[in-house]
Amino acid sequence: MTEAGNGEVSNMLKIENVVMTTRIRLARNVKDCPYPNRLADREQARAIVRLVAAELNEVESFRLYYMDVLPDEQISFLRERNLISRDLFEHRRISAVLVSSDESISVMLHEEDHIREQYFMRGLNLKKAYERIAGLDDLISEIIPFSYDETLGYLTACPTNLGTGLRASVMLFLPAIARRDRMRRIAPELARLGLTVRGAFGEGSDNEGDLFQISNEVTLGLSEEEILSLVERAVMTVVEMELMERTRMKEEGGSALTDTVLRSYGILTNCMRIDSREFMLRMSDVKLGVSLGMFEGSMEDLDNLIIAMRPANLNRLNGAPLSAENRDVYRAEYAGRVLRGMKLIDDGRRNALFSGR
Amino acid sequence: MTEAGNGEVSNMLKIENVVMTTRIRLARNVKDCPYPNRLADREQARAIVRLVAAELNEVESFRLYYMDVLPDEQISFLRERNLISRDLFEHRRISAVLVSSDESISVMLHEEDHIREQYFMRGLNLKKAYERIAGLDDLISEIIPFSYDETLGYLTACPTNLGTGLRASVMLFLPAIARRDRMRRIAPELARLGLTVRGAFGEGSDNEGDLFQISNEVTLGLSEEEILSLVERAVMTVVEMELMERTRMKEEGGSALTDTVLRSYGILTNCMRIDSREFMLRMSDVKLGVSLGMFEGSMEDLDNLIIAMRPANLNRLNGAPLSAENRDVYRAEYAGRVLRGMKLIDDGRRNALFSGR
Numbered sequence: 087m088t089e090a091g092n093g094e095v096s097n098m099l100k101i102e103n104v105v106m107t108t109r110i111r112l113a114r115n116v117k118d119c120p121y122p123n124r125l126a127d128r129e130q131a132r133a134i135v136r137l138v139a140a141e142l143n144e145v146e147s148f149r150l151y152y153m154d155v156l157p158d159e160q161i162s163f164l165r166e167r168n169l170i171s172r173d174l175f176e177h178r179r180i181s182a183v184l185v186s187s188d189e190s191i192s193v194m195l196h197e198e199d200h201i202r203e204q205y206f207m208r209g210l211n212l213k214k215a216y217e218r219i220a221g222l223d224d225l226i227s228e229i230i231p232f233s234y235d236e237t238l239g240y241l242t243a244c245p246t247n248l249g250t251g252l253r254a255s256v257m258l259f260l261p262a263i264a265r266r267d268r269m270r271r272i273a274p275e276l277a278r279l280g281l282t283v284r285g286a287f288g289e290g291s292d293n294e295g296d297l298f299q300i301s302n303e304v305t306l307g308l309s310e311e312e313i314l315s316l317v318e319r320a321v322m323t324v325v326e327m328e329l330m331e332r333t334r335m336k337e338e339g340g341s342a343l344t345d346t347v348l349r350s351y352g353i354l355t356n357c358m359r360i361d362s363r364e365f366m367l368r369m370s371d372v373k374l375g376v377s378l379g380m381f382e383g384s385m386e387d388l389d390n391l392i393i394a395m396r397p398a399n400l401n402r403l404n405g406a407p408l409s410a411e412n413r414d415v416y417r418a419e420y421a422g423r424v425l426r427g428m429k430l431i432d433d434g435r436r437n438a439l440f441s442g443r
Numbered sequence: 444m445t446e447a448g449n450g451e452v453s454n455m456l457k458i459e460n461v462v463m464t465t466r467i468r469l470a471r472n473v474k475d476c477p478y479p480n481r482l483a484d485r486e487q488a489r490a491i492v493r494l495v496a497a498e499l500n501e502v503e504s505f506r507l508y509y510m511d512v513l514p515d516e517q518i519s520f521l522r523e524r525n526l527i528s529r530d531l532f533e534h535r536r537i538s539a540v541l542v543s544s545d546e547s548i549s550v551m552l553h554e555e556d557h558i559r560e561q562y563f564m565r566g567l568n569l570k571k572a573y574e575r576i577a578g579l580d581d582l583i584s585e586i587i588p589f590s591y592d593e594t595l596g597y598l599t600a601c602p603t604n605l606g607t608g609l610r611a612s613v614m615l616f617l618p619a620i621a622r623r624d625r626m627r628r629i630a631p632e633l634a635r636l637g638l639t640v641r642g643a644f645g646e647g648s649d650n651e652g653d654l655f656q657i658s659n660e661v662t663l664g665l666s667e668e669e670i671l672s673l674v675e676r677a678v679m680t681v682v683e684m685e686l687m688e689r690t691r692m693k694e695e696g697g698s699a700l701t702d703t704v705l706r707s708y709g710i711l712t713n714c715m716r717i718d719s720r721e722f723m724l725r726m727s728d729v730k731l732g733v734s735l736g737m738f739e740g741s742m743e744d745l746d747n748l749i750i751a752m753r754p755a756n757l758n759r760l761n762g763a764p765l766s767a768e769n770r771d772v773y774r775a776e777y778a779g780r781v782l783r784g785m786k787l788i789d790d791g792r793r794n795a796l797f798s799g800r
């Protein structure tokens with residue numbers, strides 16, 4: 087094996103190449119109001135939506151979408167961008183969502199709870215993310231009396247959210263852990279700490295694209311700070327494991343790994359059509375390539391491309407709905423164009439590896 | 444489906460995109476001399492070699508290789524370039540080969556027969572090829588008395604070559620026939636006419652790279668002209684079938700076919716290593732792409748690249764023997780560089796296909 091260059095090592099050890107996004111969510115309910123699944127009074131539900139919308143728009147610009155009138159296509163679009171949850175449809179008759187213009191904040195109304203405040207950010211900064219959403223929570227609490235118990239804390243529709251109502255989630259890109267099948271060992275360890283690991287697209291989903299979400303399971307009996315600190319420590323441990331596994335994978339798999347990455351890049355930049363599933367797999371290889379210093383490219387741009395290539399987002403990009411087949415063609419064409427623009431730092435590398443014979 | 448452009452149609456119907464090479468071979472034996480498998484007298488064998496070599500070198504420059512002193516690496520090199528046959532090794536103690544400087548002529552001495560004169564050329568021109576080798580045959584006949592029978596014609600070691608001693612072979616690139624599994628129907632038809640179809644690398648070989656060789660089985664009872672005409676007519680029929688199948692494949696498989704070709708091109712131009720077998724498969728896709736007008740490239744250049752990427756030829760190119768693993772790396776690197784230089788006529792095509800939604 088050739089020795090890795092310095093630029094490559096630093097790239098490999100960059101936390102940005104492992105931690106994708108941080109999400110903080112607070113669950114709140116309106117005092118003396120039935121939970122959404124039993125909230126028959128549509129006018130009462132709407133009043134809450136209007137109240138929250140008015141309050142938030144005082145501070146910054148939010149778009150309000152009522153679920154009952156939102157076209158399916160638009161629902162899929164927001165869902166693919168992680169701005170709304172699956173559960174929000176269930177109470178479609180009364181539910182709504184407020185989305186900030188930069189899409190960093192989404193406040194879901196009448197999901198499982200009356201109010202679910204979410205903040206998303208790039209990278210790992212749980213404290214900053216929490217402060218941002220806590221500020222928003224304070225604003226809402228000024229106009230809406232929350233359902234709160236001195237002993238239990240915030241009351242929620244489901245007991246798993248009781249207490250702080252806080253869920254801190256970090257999305258991690260773990261190609262080495264996934265490919266070396268290490269998650270089976272890590273997951274029970276995290277569970278022991280009161281944390282869960284899920285695939286990228288929520289509960290029950292596979293680890294498509296080597297993405298995993300680590301979040302706290304327990305919301306009760308710990309302070310907000312304790313939860314944040316628990317998640318952060320667990321994330322840092324997993325990040326370190328991933329970086330170690332990447333180094334090992336590179337040492338053991340050297341040119342096979344480079345080959346896999348370059349083949350996926352070759353297919354993505356040349357193919358005529360590609361479906362969602364294969365696209366995710368190949369993009370994961372390319373992201374791995376970026377993290378190994380093989381390409382000049384930002385993980386954020388690649389993640390944005392992945393989101394943009396999901397079905398409803400692709401339709402939006404195209405300006406009109408596409409058949410599944412044409413979506414695969416458009417995906418190949420669009421992503422190919424973007425990726426062809428990415429600079430390969432490889433020719434020297436290929437020769438270097440080869441001359442190492 | 445979008446309508447194929449004119450340039451593409453003409454490209455698709457070009458016979459050069461189906462017929463790769465023509466080979467004419469004459470089998471001759473020295474009168475009153477035991478056939479090579481029973482030729483114990485090494486000095487007698489050598490005398491024949493020297494005689495033929497001296498005569499041919501009067502006309503043009505030939506390189507003479509004695510098999511008994513030729514290194515294995517060099518034997519593989521010549522074998523991969525189709526200049527010598529497998530059978531030539533069997534009598535390695537006495538056998539030799541004369542190769543013209545442009546490699547269009549190879550005269551094998553003490554293969555199955557004493558003298559096997561071969562001429563190779565690009566494209567389909569059996570008459571011209573035959574005239575070329577007949578001229579050479581006349582030369583040799585001036586100094587060597589051939590084993591000839593007034594009734595039977597030229598006598599040969601194996602009765603299948605008796606009579607004219609002529610084998611006319613045409614190498615065809617038949618990706619559509621192969622992929623649509625039509626060869627099983629064609630082969631018996633050809634057999635009925637006294638013709639055989641073989642894989643690219645001789646008897647018993649698979650159709651690696653969608654290459655097939657059509658040649659006459661019968662050498663007795665027909666004149667040279669009749670044999671050439673028989674092979675030519677059969678070849679033209681198969682060429683027409685192939686072109687028809689290509690059109691059909693393109694109509695039915697449209698973007699799937701383009702996708703397959705472009706993916707193979709993407710892998711070839713990006714991968715870090717590739718073995719012989721996969722290389723052949725992917726190159727066949729690229730050649731199909733050229734024949735469909737997707738790339739600007741000549742079949743001849745691609746065929747030369749395929750030969751250059753065979754193991755012994757790669758070693759030669761590298762200047763020193765490579766391990767199997769490093770050969771795969773070098774192949775990927777070398778072929779990738781050549782193919783990246785090939786002009787894709789595709790961006791318009793992709794958009795055209797896509798806008799046909």
